[in-house]
Amino acid sequence: MTATLLSARGLRKSFPIARNLLGRPTSGVRAVDGVDLDLGEGETVGVVGESGSGKSTAGRLLARLDTPDAGRIELEGRDITGVRGRELKRVRRRLQVIFQDPYGSLDPTKTVEHAVTEPLVVHRVGSRADRADRASELLVQVALDPSLAQRYPDELSGGQRQRVAIARAMALSPRVLVADEPTSALDLSTRSEILNLLLELQDGSGLGTVLISHDFATVRHLTHRIVVMYLGRVVEEGETAALVAEPLHPYTRALLSAVPVPDPARQRGRERIVLRGEQPDPAAPPSGCRFRGRCPQAMPRCAETDPALLDAGNGRRVACLLHHDEHMATTSARP
Numbered sequence: 427m428t429a430t431l432l433s434a435r436g437l438r439k440s441f442p443i444a445r446n447l448l449g450r451p452t453s454g455v456r457a458v459d460g461v462d463l464d465l466g467e468g469e470t471v472g473v474v475g476e477s478g479s480g481k482s483t484a485g486r487l488l489a490r491l492d493t494p495d496a497g498r499i500e501l502e503g504r505d506i507t508g509v510r511g512r513e514l515k516r517v518r519r520r521l522q523v524i525f526q527d528p529y530g531s532l533d534p535t536k537t538v539e540h541a542v543t544e545p546l547v548v549h550r551v552g553s554r555a556d557r558a559d560r561a562s563e564l565l566v567q568v569a570l571d572p573s574l575a576q577r578y579p580d581e582l583s584g585g586q587r588q589r590v591a592i593a594r595a596m597a598l599s600p601r602v603l604v605a606d607e608p609t610s611a612l613d614l615s616t617r618s619e620i621l622n623l624l625l626e627l628q629d630g631s632g633l634g635t636v637l638i639s640h641d642f643a644t645v646r647h648l649t650h651r652i653v654v655m656y657l658g659r660v661v662e663e664g665e666t667a668a669l670v671a672e673p674l675h676p677y678t679r680a681l682l683s684a685v686p687v688p689d690p691a692r693q694r695g696r697e698r699i700v701l702r703g704e705q706p707d708p709a710a711p712p713s714g715c716r717f718r719g720r721c722p723q724a725m726p727r728c729a730e731t732d733p734a735l736l737d738a739g740n741g742r743r744v745a746c747l748l749h750h751d752e753h754m755a756t757t758s759a760r761p
C-alpha cells in the first residue's frame with residue numbers, strides 16, 4: 427500500500443448563472459457535485475468524461491486553483507481546503523498543474539529559461555547561477571536541447587512548448603501533478619511523445635499524477651486507476667485494467683465502446699453503443715439518475731432514485747441501480 431498524496435472528499439463547486447438585485451446568486455451550475463478522489467505515491471489516476479462533465483473544475487479544486495464550496499482536500503495528510511497566502515504558496519511547491527494550452531502558463535515575452543526558473547525565483551530557491559544550471563537540467567529532463575533556453579515560446583513548436591510547461595511544473599520537484607488535457611492541442615505523434623514523457627518523469631520518482639482527459643484511449647494506457655465523471659459526479663471508479671475489461675456503468679460502457687481495440691477480430695465483434703441526446707443542463711439535472719435520459723438500460727425506478735456511488739468490490743465503485751441490487755455491500759462513505 428503506497429502513501430496517499432492527495433485525498434478529496436465530497437467536493438462541490440457551483441458557478442452562479444443568475445443573480446438577484448442584491449447581486450446574490452439565485453441559481454447556479456453545479457459543475458462538481460460531490461466528488462471523492464484519492465491519489466497514491468507513484469500513481470496515475472485518470473479522470474474521464476464528456477465535455478462539461480466537470481473534469482477541469484474538479485482538477486482546479488484539487489490543485490487549489492479554486493476553492494470548493496464544500497468538501498475537504500488533503501495534500502500529504504494536511505488539510506489544504508481553504509488555505510491562502512503563504513500556506514497556499516507552500517502547496518504550490520508540492521503540487522503543480524499543466525494545461526492543454528501551454529501558452530496559458532508561458533509568457534510570450536519571456537525566454538524559456540525565464541519560464542522554467544520563475545518558480546525557483548518565486549520560491550527563492552538557489553542562486554542565479556544555480557537556477558541557470560537547474561534550467562539546463564530540466565530542459566534535458568524533458569528532452570529539449572538546453573540551447574533553447576534563450577528562445578521565446580513562439581519560436582517553439584506546440585510539443586516543445588508543452589515540454590517547457592512540463593519543465594516549469596517540475597522545477598520545484600512537486601509530489602503531485604494535475605495535468606488537464608495536456609495533449610489535446612497537439613498532433614497525434616507529438617501527443618504520444620508528451621504522454622511518454624509524463625510516464626518517464628513519474629518512473630521511480632513517486633510523483634502522483636491526475637490525468638484529466640475526455641479521451642478514454644489516452645487514459646487507459648497511462649493510468650493505474652480511472653474515475654469516470656458525468657454531470658459533476660463520479661459514476662464509476664476502479665483499477666484501469668478491470669474497469670476497461672468489464673465496465674459496470676452504462677455510461678462507462680458507452681464511452682469505452684467508442685474506443686478502438688488493437689485486435690481487429692475483437693474490434694469487428696464489438697458493439698458501438700451510441701448515446702441518445704446530449705448531456706442535460708447541469709443547472710437543472712433530471713430527477714433520479716442523472717444519466718437516465720440517455721441510458722440504454724434505464725428502468726422506471728431510475729426516475730425516482732438517485733443512485734449513490736457504492737462499493738462493488740475490488741476497489742470498484744459504481745453509481746447505478748442495476749448494480750445496487752447485485753453485489754452492493756457497503757455504503758458509499760469511505761473512511
Ligand SMILES: Nc1ncnc2c1ncn2[C@@H]1O[C@H](COP(=O)(O)OP(=O)(O)OP(=O)(O)O)[C@@H](O)[C@H]1O
Binds near residue numbers: 442457475476481484
Ligand atoms: N467559471 C465558470 N463559470 C460558469 N460556469 C462554469 C465555469 N467553469 C465551468 N463551468 C460550467 O461547469 C460545467 C463543468 O465544466 P468543466 O470545464 O469543469 O467541464 P470539463 O469536463 O472540463 O469539460 P471539457 O471537456 O469541455 O474541458 C460546465 O457546465 C461549464 O459550463
Ligand code: SF4
Binds near residue numbers: 677717724
Ligand atoms: S441507474 Fe438506471 S438510468 Fe442510471 S445508469 Fe443505472 S440503469 Fe441507467
Ligand SMILES: [Mg+2]
Binds near residue numbers: 482
Ligand atoms: Mg476541461
